[in-house]
Amino acid sequence: MTARPCPLLVSKRPDPEPCRPQDLGKFEVTVRDGAARLGRLHTRHGVLDTPMLLPVINPNIRTIEPREMWEKYRVNGLITNSYVTWKHERLREPALADGIHALLDYPGVIVTDSGTFQSYVYGDVEVGVEEIVEFQRDIGVDVGTMLDVFGRPDMSREEIEHAVEETAARAPASLAAAGENLLLNGPVQGGLHEDLRAQAGRLMGDAEGPHRGFAVHPIGGIVPLMEQQRYRELFEILLAARATIPPNRPIHLFGCGHPILFPLSIALGTDLFDSAAYALFARDDRLLTPTGTVKLGELTEWPTHSTALFPHTPAEVRSMERDERSTLLAHHNLEVTQAELARCREAVRKGTIWRLAEQRSHASPRLREAFEWVLEQLEETEEGPVGESALRTIASTDPVRGSSEQFSDDIDGRPHLLHLNALLAMRWRRPGSWWDGSTDKAERVVILTGAAPPWRDSALGSAVAALAEEPRTIVLISTPVGLIPFTLEDVSPWCHIDCADSLWQMMLDEEEIDVWLDDLDLADLPLDIHICQPDPEGEAGAENRAAIRQWIDRCAIVDKLSLFCAIPPSAACELTEGMTARRSRTDRMVNVNFGEQHCLSPRLPDGALSLTLAGARRLHALNPTPPTTFDEGVTPSESDHPGIPRVLLMDDAIPFVGQGRNVIQGFVLGADAHLIVGQPCLVVDSQGNLVAHGTANATADDMAFFTKGIAVKVRDGAMK
Numbered sequence: 001m002t003a004r005p006c007p008l009l010v011s012k013r014p015d016p017e018p019c020r021p022q023d024l025g026k027f028e029v030t031v032r033d034g035a036a037r038l039g040r041l042h043t044r045h046g047v048l049d050t051p052m053l054l055p056v057i058n059p060n061i062r063t064i065e066p067r068e069m070w071e072k073y074r075v076n077g078l079i080t081n082s083y084v085t086w087k088h089e090r091l092r093e094p095a096l097a098d099g100i101h102a103l104l105d106y107p108g109v110i111v112t113d114s115g116t117f118q119s120y121v122y123g124d125v126e127v128g129v130e131e132i133v134e135f136q137r138d139i140g141v142d143v144g145t146m147l148d149v150f151g152r153p154d155m156s157r158e159e160i161e162h163a164v165e166e167t168a169a170r171a172p173a174s175l176a177a178a179g180e181n182l183l184l185n186g187p188v189q190g191g192l193h194e195d196l197r198a199q200a201g202r203l204m205g206d207a208e209g210p211h212r213g214f215a216v217h218p219i220g221g222i223v224p225l226m227e228q229q230r231y232r233e234l235f236e237i238l239l240a241a242r243a244t245i246p247p248n249r250p251i252h253l254f255g256c257g258h259p260i261l262f263p264l265s266i267a268l269g270t271d272l273f274d275s276a277a278y279a280l281f282a283r284d285d286r287l288l289t290p291t292g293t294v295k296l297g298e299l300t301e302w303p304t305h306s307t308a309l310f311p312h313t314p315a316e317v318r319s320m321e322r323d324e325r326s327t328l329l330a331h332h333n334l335e336v337t338q339a340e341l342a343r344c345r346e347a348v349r350k351g352t353i354w355r356l357a358e359q360r361s362h363a364s365p366r367l368r369e370a371f372e373w374v375l376e377q378l379e380e381t382e383e384g385p386v387g388e389s390a391l392r393t394i395a396s397t398d399p400v401r402g403s404s405e406q407f408s409d410d411i412d413g414r415p416h417l418l419h420l421n422a423l424l425a426m427r428w429r430r431p432g433s434w435w436d437g438s439t440d441k442a443e444r445v446v447i448l449t450g451a452a453p454p455w456r457d458s459a460l461g462s463a464v465a466a467l468a469e470e471p472r473t474i475v476l477i478s479t480p481v482g483l484i485p486f487t488l489e490d491v492s493p494w495c496h497i498d499c500a501d502s503l504w505q506m507m508l509d510e511e512e513i514d515v516w517l518d519d520l521d522l523a524d525l526p527l528d529i530h531i532c533q534p535d536p537e538g539e540a541g542a543e544n545r546a547a548i549r550q551w552i553d554r555c556a557i558v559d560k561l562s563l564f565c566a567i568p569p570s571a572a573c574e575l576t577e578g579m580t581a582r583r584s585r586t587d588r589m590v591n592v593n594f595g596e597q598h599c600l601s602p603r604l605p606d607g608a609l610s611l612t613l614a615g616a617r618r619l620h621a622l623n624p625t626p627p628t629t630f631d632e633g634v635t636p637s638e639s640d641h642p643g644i645p646r647v648l649l650m651d652d653a654i655p656f657v658g659q660g661r662n663v664i665q666g667f668v669l670g671a672d673a674h675l676i677v678g679q680p681c682l683v684v685d686s687q688g689n690l691v692a693h694g695t696a697n698a699t700a701d702d703m704a705f706f707t708k709g710i711a712v713k714v715r716d717g718a719m720k
Helices: 066-072 082-087 089-098 100-104 116-122 129-138 157-178 194-206 223-227 231-242 259-267 277-283 314-318 322-350 353-361 365-379 385-395 415-427 460-469 501-505 510-519 542-565 569-575 613-621 651-657 700-705
Strands: 027-033 036-043 046-050 052-057 077-081 109-113 143-145 183-185 217-219 251-253 272-275 286-289 292-295 444-449 473-479 482-485 527-531 580-583 589-594 597-602 609-611 646-649 668-671 680-684 690-696 710-717
Touching: 027 322, 036 322, 046 052, 052 322, 077 082, 077 100, 082 089, 082 109, 082 129, 089 100, 100 109, 129 143, 129 157, 157 183, 157 194, 194 217, 194 231, 194 385, 217 231, 223 231, 231 251, 231 259, 231 365, 231 385, 259 322, 259 353, 259 365, 277 286, 277 322, 286 322, 314 322, 322 353, 353 365, 365 385, 365 415, 385 415, 415 482, 415 510, 415 542, 444 460, 460 473, 460 527, 460 542, 482 510, 542 569, 542 589, 542 597, 542 609, 589 613, 597 613, 609 613, 609 680, 613 680, 613 690, 646 651, 651 690, 668 700, 680 710
Parallel strands: 052 077, 052 272, 077 109, 109 143, 143 183, 217 251, 251 272, 444 473, 444 527, 646 680
Antiparallel strands: 027 036, 036 046, 286 292, 473 482, 580 589, 589 597, 597 609, 646 668, 680 690, 690 710
16 A cells, blocks of 8 residues: 555645735834834735745855755745846846746745945946836745845944935935835945944934835845854844834844844844844855854754754765755754744744743854843943833843743843833832821831742741831842842832742842842832741730731832822822722632722733723823824823823724724824833823723834724723
8 A cells, every 4th residue: 555645735725815905015013012013014915024034045056955945944035136036138138028926936925135235345346226126026026125225344433324315315305216115125234334324214213204214224235244253243233223214114134044143133023034144154164053164064963953864874974975065954954943933933922032032042153241240231221222222122022920930040131121120220119107096107128938829828928927026118029039028029120030949939139239239229218128927926916917918908009009000199099099909719809999990900921000991090090091102202201190190092992992902003193102012001182081991002102104004902892
């Protein structure tokens, strides 16, 4: 009997569907984690799901056929060189007659370069600025590239300034030549100069043509840096350019394609990569791995497996003819590249892309140096484009996490923890009253140490005992990442740190304690340190236990309203007067009532707040006005507690959102600058009336630019 082939190996992958005409060139973000994002760029030959690599195809040398890339490796887009195709008549004529997709036998998205890189390698190119764009348009390219001026890192500042200015000067004519259907790359030059990269990003981002501006912004002139492993400068360029590139445009690292660079690049906002490394390295008998490059001649066994290499040993591959060996290694390199990108995308979905970047940073001393430099920018932000980009990375990150946080030496530099700690330092305040009804000033700080979470089990007894002994006590918990108020004991990642048991027993040193107390504005109070106990020792506090627990619960809601909703603590205290709460079997608050109304619940996965419609109405009543429109600018409030963030909705969308539909990008007229991704917000009309409430799915800056995707995930409409 003849074995039947596996259908998965012989099935044909269907050709992509073209986007709707009104979506051509639009970019939407489906998942975000700070600067990292999963997106969809809409083109005439389907959707480019980002972040992704565009494998470089040389029309003259096809190590792996484009059709095989589509069928076998699910490569949705590739890049080839329009200048090479234009220059060779045997390629130019069929491309003009039948289109670039037929020439390459590839149904997916085709991106083309313009010849700029050839000018860097070989000297001046022979084609004109408008001519090369018109050629890309005429052969049916999906995303073309204008002929920019390559800025080498070794050029003088004057030469780099010329590259930036001349590239920007060519932009209007290039966009006009592109016509209605060709999307165009607007490269960002600027060499090693932070200010010039930001200037180039602004100039190219502002450029407009008869039909649209640029669809994608590649960061140009970086190949020499990668060849020399000057990774710190590479990421400085990326951060500087990101400060001014419109957020609704994908960022492409031109010529970057080694897997080792993917995690940190994506964590800092890169959407697209391209490279011929999969083929070039293979011809040199080199294998790509997620942690570096290895030479075939040095191997006895494979350090990284792939379906291409699994049937062979290194010795067997070395014995192959050169062309056969190169092809086999190219398949391996492309497979490893695709696998690492899939790993990165999954990390963005799970909120762990920064942790993956940390892990990969240890694979190379140069990459580790670059990663540590990035941490410095995040932790000690300075003025300038790089500092602005670093601040946006932190501010655009959802500060809480619904899963465990793996401990590492670099944990303090993760953007979401930096954001959470910044909110704590900025918005947390001492209690204004105490469980015994007094309103005197705080008398002391007690730090509880020596126990792992959940602290409502392991440390509640010590907290109750300390408060029973002195009602005007501020109780803090010592964690491996610093001090937090006991009232926030269920907020993740603080309470979900995955680390050795010994770290929970370790007390912060005196200098660290002083820094944290200063951040919390508690340095003026006497300090005691108590060992965590699950139950009050002896009878201390037993008679007042219920009153103390109710006070702790109330303070927890006040603190969370302040941190995550920017409600002034005094207003939160008034809201919670007489509040009641239902507890779960694990002793967590699950429903919180203000009076007779269920208004909010602490979210079980991460400890942040989930509002009900009644709760949204209560918070809306504190500030029933609309935010400023984007035309007036998105300006930060001078107050630490400006109230729950609001999103201003277009009139046309009110009937739908008011019934509970999500807020779609493009229908937002304005938003408060302190909007936090993943946290509660209100949706209001131009008069300030409540339309709906939900969680923000984008920052205010993003909402000002994007025209596709979800801006607010609505929890409930107010007009049902």
